[in-house]
Amino acid sequence: MDQTESFDVVILGSGQGGKLLAWHLASLGKRVAVVERQWIGGSCPAVACLPSKNEVWSAHVAATVRHAGHFGTVTGPFSVDMAKVLARKQGMIDRDLAAHRAAYEASGAELIMGTGSFISSDTLEVTLNEGGSRRLRGEKIVINVGTHALIPDVPGLRAAIPLTHIEALELDRAPEHLIVLGGGYTGIEMAQAFRRFGSRVTIVEQGTQLLAHEDLDVAEEVLNILRTDGIEVLVGARLTCIEGRSGVKIQAYVQLSSGPRMLEGTDILVSVGRVPNTAGIGLEAARIAVDDRGYVQVDGALKTNLPNIWAIGEAAGSPQFTHASFDDFRIVRDNLAGGNRRTDGRLVPNVVFIEPQVAHVGLRERDAQREGRKVRMATLPLARVMRTMATDQVAGFMKVLVGTDDDRILGFTMVGPEAGEVMAVVQTAMIAGLPYTSLRDAVLAHLTFAEGLAPLLARVPPRAAG
Numbered sequence: 001m002d003q004t005e006s007f008d009v010v011i012l013g014s015g016q017g018g019k020l021l022a023w024h025l026a027s028l029g030k031r032v033a034v035v036e037r038q039w040i041g042g043s044c045p046a047v048a049c050l051p052s053k054n055e056v057w058s059a060h061v062a063a064t065v066r067h068a069g070h071f072g073t074v075t076g077p078f079s080v081d082m083a084k085v086l087a088r089k090q091g092m093i094d095r096d097l098a099a100h101r102a103a104y105e106a107s108g109a110e111l112i113m114g115t116g117s118f119i120s121s122d123t124l125e126v127t128l129n130e131g132g133s134r135r136l137r138g139e140k141i142v143i144n145v146g147t148h149a150l151i152p153d154v155p156g157l158r159a160a161i162p163l164t165h166i167e168a169l170e171l172d173r174a175p176e177h178l179i180v181l182g183g184g185y186t187g188i189e190m191a192q193a194f195r196r197f198g199s200r201v202t203i204v205e206q207g208t209q210l211l212a213h214e215d216l217d218v219a220e221e222v223l224n225i226l227r228t229d230g231i232e233v234l235v236g237a238r239l240t241c242i243e244g245r246s247g248v249k250i251q252a253y254v255q256l257s258s259g260p261r262m263l264e265g266t267d268i269l270v271s272v273g274r275v276p277n278t279a280g281i282g283l284e285a286a287r288i289a290v291d292d293r294g295y296v297q298v299d300g301a302l303k304t305n306l307p308n309i310w311a312i313g314e315a316a317g318s319p320q321f322t323h324a325s326f327d328d329f330r331i332v333r334d335n336l337a338g339g340n341r342r343t344d345g346r347l348v349p350n351v352v353f354i355e356p357q358v359a360h361v362g363l364r365e366r367d368a369q370r371e372g373r374k375v376r377m378a379t380l381p382l383a384r385v386m387r388t389m390a391t392d393q394v395a396g397f398m399k400v401l402v403g404t405d406d407d408r409i410l411g412f413t414m415v416g417p418e419a420g421e422v423m424a425v426v427q428t429a430m431i432a433g434l435p436y437t438s439l440r441d442a443v444l445a446h447l448t449f450a451e452g453l454a455p456l457l458a459r460v461p462p463r464a465a466g
């Protein structure tokens with residue numbers, strides 16, 4: 001007898017896009033099953049964005065107390081209680097988990113806790129966490145399985161049982177000396193947080209700059225900010241070998257342009273990029289095409305090579321941000337309803353949550369140069385934004401790129417406090433197609449950071465005559 005259960009839609013992985021799609025379709029009366037092996041609601045609320053930003057905020061409070069004297073607040077001796085930091089974070093996760101369970105219940109989507117894999121192009125086999133298995137046939141199937149941290153093939157690294165962001169966010173102690181491998185998003189956010197919790201921190205970045213995707217001036221500003229925080233940053237540093245065990249004692253052998261160096265630390269965090277969770281889930285059995293790095297191949301409508309299968313979020317090669325996975329949900333939602341919404345040309349901003357933040361939207365200077373695109377550009381040091389006179393947060397700058405044929409804003413970057421919020425103002429202008437002069441001439445409230453947009457945009461060179 002066929003034990004296969006039939007659903008209108010089966011979603012494999014409950015990432016940001018997948019869960020929202022499930023709740024939406026189920027609330028319309030569709031029979032929807034979501035297969036999730038571990039984190040109800042995906043990685044963002046459980047082990048990534050929310051817990052990291054929660055601890056980043058605790059670290060911000062520690063830094064504020066540490067520097068309180070500068071602002072005239074006299075404190076006595078203070079210490080960071082990592083157990084309390086952890087408990088506050090866990091409380092947030094628990095509340096969020098309850099909200100997720102309630103949303104599943106209210107929508108009518110069935111959440112099946114287990115590991116799913118394709119056994120044919122329309123059927124998944126689920127190994128249930130509680131034991132046993134189920135077979136689910138979906139008229140439509142959506143893949144939203146996300147990614148996991150890459151552990152590079154360096155001798156001794158795996159044997160050292162390194163931390164990834166998941167374990168680092170579970171630490172109830174500040175490591176004595178944390179070595180952070182990789183100076184990208186995760187690496188620098190965690191490095192600064194642990195430095196502020198009291199750890200000695202060394203970042204080992206293989207590339208020639210931090211934040212490989214950002215312009216060099218942005219990366220250099222970030223380098224200065226981290227060094228000012230007391231973090232040792234090694235760029236152009238190749239890890240050749242590791243000895244020891246994370247949590248006890250680590251010896252990291254690094255090749256620098258100046259020669260070899262040995263770092264002695266207590267813990268090592270690996271944050272060198274991601275691997276899609278697409279191996280071993282039967283994509284070959286279903287004949288679903290992946291690219292050479294294992295990401296599911298999709299078109300602009302997020303359809304795979306099979307007409308009944310869609311893929312969203314990081315596993316589909318979308319930008320590795322929760323808001324991209326969220327937008328993928330909207331695209332598939334509308335396309336399943338007969339629309340023709342696509343990923344092409346969407347503006348996906350990004351914010352690195354160090355202090356001060358690094359925020360970007362649109363075109364970067366380096367990409368304009370690489371593409372041979374002519375642009376007008378202006379920069380403004382944060383020290384010229386009047387709010388910093390009150391707050392003393394003078395590190396950073398704003399940068400804007402404007403077209404040469406018209407006055408539209410093509411890109412914006414800010415290193416500075418609340419850069420993400422200021423960036424959203426510029427993004428709104430970009431979406432509206434506003435000429436930069438409209439924002440330049442707007443009456444912006446004094447004494448905000450966004451007020452700095454006026455002097456920044458006043459520096460944009462005039463359009464060449466003719």
Ligand SMILES: Cc1cc2nc3c(=O)[nH]c(=O)nc-3n(C[C@H](O)[C@H](O)[C@H](O)COP(=O)(O)OP(=O)(O)OC[C@H]3O[C@@H](n4cnc5c(N)ncnc54)[C@H](O)[C@@H]3O)c2cc1C
Nearest residue numbers: 013015016037042043049116145146313314320321322325
């Ligand atoms: C430390 C860190 C901090 C971050 N901070 C931010 C931030 O501040 N802002 C931001 O926008 N982005 C941030 N990101 C990125 C963000 O977490 C992801 O882009 C986001 O979670 C979107 O993921 P997704 O929808 O692709 O899948 P995920 O949320 O990763 O969900 C995939 C789900 O599929 C499940 N799964 C996988 N395989 C199977 C299987 N075979 N069977 C059943 N279930 C399976 C997994 O358990 C997981 O729950 C951060 C990432 C990291 C690592």
Ligand SMILES: NC(=O)c1ccc[n+]([C@@H]2O[C@H](COP(=O)([O-])OP(=O)(O)OC[C@H]3O[C@@H](n4cnc5c(N)ncnc54)[C@H](O)[C@@H]3O)[C@@H](O)[C@H]2O)c1
Nearest residue numbers: 152182183184185186187205206207271272273320351352
């Ligand atoms: N605030 C946020 O939105 C946020 C925070 C964390 C992560 N994320 C997302 O998750 C993604 C993954 O983050 P990540 O930090 O793991 O990757 P990343 O791609 O941001 O940075 C990885 C860094 O590691 C370096 N690297 C690679 N191999 C190395 C090696 N062997 N030794 C030393 N350095 C090496 C790379 O040059 C790069 O600078 C990010 O790209 C981002 O999209 C977002």
